[in-house]
Amino acid sequence: MCNPKVAEKNLPKSTYLVTGVTRNGHRFRVETENLIHALGINLWTGTVWEVFEGHRKKIRTVSN
Numbered sequence: 096m097c098n099p100k101v102a103e104k105n106l107p108k109s110t111y112l113v114t115g116v117t118r119n120g121h122r123f124r125v126e127t128e129n130l131i132h133a134l135g136i137n138l139w140t141g142t143v144w145e146v147f148e149g150h151r152k153k154i155r156t157v158s159n
Contacts, residue, residue, distance in 0.1 A: 107148060115141020115157070 111133035113125040118139050127133050133143050138157040145152045 109145050109147045111154075112144040112146050112151070113138070113141060114144070115139065 108128060109130075111127050111130055113127075113133050113136050114123070115138050116122055123141075125133075125136060130145075134155065136143075140158050142153060142157075143155040145154055
């Protein structure tokens with residue numbers, strides 16, 4: 096039987112990229128491995144991306 100903890104270590108992990116613009120007009124970029132952290136960032140204007148094997152998938156967009 097396969098041990099699930101060992102199997103998880105061999106899988107490539109997704110990272111999350113948060114890009115956007117601050118209220119002052121400066122661009123920013125934050126990379127994290129934690130989805131809750133990425134979704135918890137208070138965006139003024141920006142996008143949350145999931146990055147898996149070099150490809151981005153849009154999760155959330157905010158525009159004000």
